[in-house]
Amino acid sequence: MERLDFFTKIAKERYRKFFNDNAAWSMPLLWPEIARYVARVSYDAPGNPPVIVSLTRFHSRVLPMEVGLGKPNLPQSEAKSLIVYTVKPEDLAGVKVK
Amino acid sequence: MRLSVILTAWNEFWYSETSPLSVAVYRILLGLLMMAFVLLLIPDFFVYFGSQGICSNQAVADWVNGRSVFLNVLSFAPDNDKFLAAFHCFFFLAALSLTLGYKTRFAAAACFVCLTTLYHRDPFIFNSGDTYLRVSTFWLIFSASGEALSLDGRAKRANPQANFDNYRLVSIWPLRLLQLQLCTVYCHTFFCKIVGGPWIEGTAVFTSSRLEDLQRLPIPFIFENRLIIAFLSWSTLFLECSLWTLIWIKEFRYWVIAMAVIFHLTIDWTMNIPLFEYLMIISYVLFIDNHDLARMLTSLRKKLKHRV
Numbered sequence: 001m002e003r004l005d006f007f008t009k010i011a012k013e014r015y016r017k018f019f020n021d022n023a024a025w026s027m028p029l030l031w032p033e034i035a036r037y038v039a040r041v042s043y044d045a046p047g048n049p050p051v052i053v054s055l056t057r058f059h060s061r062v063l064p065m066e067v068g069l070g071k072p073n074l075p076q077s078e079a080k081s082l083i084v085y086t087v088k089p090e091d092l093a094g095v096k097v098k
Numbered sequence: 099m100r101l102s103v104i105l106t107a108w109n110e111f112w113y114s115e116t117s118p119l120s121v122a123v124y125r126i127l128l129g130l131l132m133m134a135f136v137l138l139l140i141p142d143f144f145v146y147f148g149s150q151g152i153c154s155n156q157a158v159a160d161w162v163n164g165r166s167v168f169l170n171v172l173s174f175a176p177d178n179d180k181f182l183a184a185f186h187c188f189f190f191l192a193a194l195s196l197t198l199g200y201k202t203r204f205a206a207a208a209c210f211v212c213l214t215t216l217y218h219r220d221p222f223i224f225n226s227g228d229t230y231l232r233v234s235t236f237w238l239i240f241s242a243s244g245e246a247l248s249l250d251g252r253a254k255r256a257n258p259q260a261n262f263d264n265y266r267l268v269s270i271w272p273l274r275l276l277q278l279q280l281c282t283v284y285c286h287t288f289f290c291k292i293v294g295g296p297w298i299e300g301t302a303v304f305t306s307s308r309l310e311d312l313q314r315l316p317i318p319f320i321f322e323n324r325l326i327i328a329f330l331s332w333s334t335l336f337l338e339c340s341l342w343t344l345i346w347i348k349e350f351r352y353w354v355i356a357m358a359v360i361f362h363l364t365i366d367w368t369m370n371i372p373l374f375e376y377l378m379i380i381s382y383v384l385f386i387d388n389h390d391l392a393r394m395l396t397s398l399r400k401k402l403k404h405r406v
């Protein structure tokens with residue numbers, strides 16, 4: 001979201017809500033859903049279907065005001081692996097490969 | 099104080115009559131925001147709700163532990179993208195109809211069902227502003243918002259070109275429900291904030307200004323000054339408290355509304371939460387005195403006529 005321009009950011013805000021506020025933290029039931037979606041949109045070469053999708057959350061904590069005032073935010077270097085999903089053939093059913 | 103005084107005040111608050119003007123202006127503004135809501139969903143509509151999208155029907159069913167959800171029109175044809183597209187077109191037409199005041203009550207009911215349907219299809223993309231939109235639309239079904247500034251009302255009025263001050267009076271209680279709904283939002287957020295440390299300590303605005311994924315346009319220096327941050331944090335608490343208390347007192351009302359508009363526009367400048375701030379701002383119309391609103395609209399009409 002940070003890298004999007006002004007207007008794109010407005011149109012894509014619901015992705016931030018979905019991923020940042022819900023899926024990445026408190027909704028493990030959504031992780032296989034996201035993995036399947038990523039597999040479907042990544043399947044762009046005939047005969048070369050995606051095999052594994054892994055989701056990783058990157059984040060950093062906002063510093064308390066006493067130490068953070070006047071300083072930039074920390075880089076988002078804390079990583080947590082959410083899921084490593086093995087794609088099944090039925091996950092790609094109905095996908096039209098160009 | 100005598101009991102009869104309280105009862106009279108209670109009856110006057112809930113059961114008196116008022117002009118439909120303020121709720122009609124609110125209906126138009128809400129309808130415009132609803133159309134923007136529908137249009138903003140279009141670019142990624144099938145990603146959010148489609149059969150090959152990011153969240154399946156099964157995931158939502160699992161989330162609610164398999165319980166049935168009745169107000170979901172899409173459950174009649176699950177995973178049918180053509181039906182989904184037709185549904186969204188219908189939603190847009192309902193929002194347009196609500197704005198114009200054509201078959202107003204039906205339009206409000208249709209918009210409510212559409213909003214609720216989308217929520218039940220993928221609840222994970224909606225924020226509390228969307229919930230407020232949904233609940234307000236529900237109350238609008240019972241209001242006489244179609245009695246003024248509407249195609250429905252135009253057909254009923256003897257002289258539609260007359261001033262905005264002579265509409266037939268209507269029951270006040272739907273307006274009261276809409277007003278109380280707005281106050282409940284601020285009351286809730288106020289009590290959520292005062293139980294935590296950062297808002298009382300005066301550091302909360304610093305943290306919220308550092309949420310990078312929510313940032314929109316920068317305000318230089320403001321969020322780097324300890325005193326200004328404390329002032330903004332405490333002002334937020336004071337204003338949110340005023341918006342369910344002082345707003346009811348006529349002498350303070352317009353001052354509170356003016357401060358709240360500035361408050362929400364500042365949030366809109368700095369934070370990327372499309373429509374939410376405007377949804378709150380348009381709700382203040384519900385607290386504007388109908389005579390004042392009529393004067394403003396008359397003046398606006400004169401200016402527009404002069405320009406034409």
